[in-house]
Amino acid sequence: MVHLRIKKTHTGRGVFAGETIPKGAVITHMQGKEHVWDEVEKLIKNGKVRLDDPFQIGEEDFLLLDRLSVLFNHSCDPNAGINKERDLVALRAILPGEEICYDYSATVCTHSSWVMRCKCGSSVCRKKIGNVRTIPLAVRKKYKAKGLLSAFIRSELV
């Protein structure tokens, strides 16, 4: 098990490395309860789920992530990514105290109209993020080559 710490950030809470995490290491497995979009939409409307939190796993299928998985924040220059097994893996060595982030857009299908203002602060920040097509092509290709786009998204991009 990788040692992780949950700490406050400028946007709420986030997950930080509690030890050095080597490149390629599995940080955690993204898991939660599966729901179809209609159910998720109702939960968002009722204020039970935040709009940015549902994790897409298929055209109509989402996970409401568990208490840890939901706390990982987005970055436009992420140090982690999610593979086909839904493991969050380190894209480079992550030092103790560094926040662990992945690119939310890599999990959002092209039909989605979801948008989020980004305050990740990276030099390549896209400011407003949305579905997978809002990722610059070169970055999207890099994610695809590393197996960091979900199967339902990869098939859409062909």
Ligand SMILES: [Zn+2]
């Ligand atoms: Zn950003």
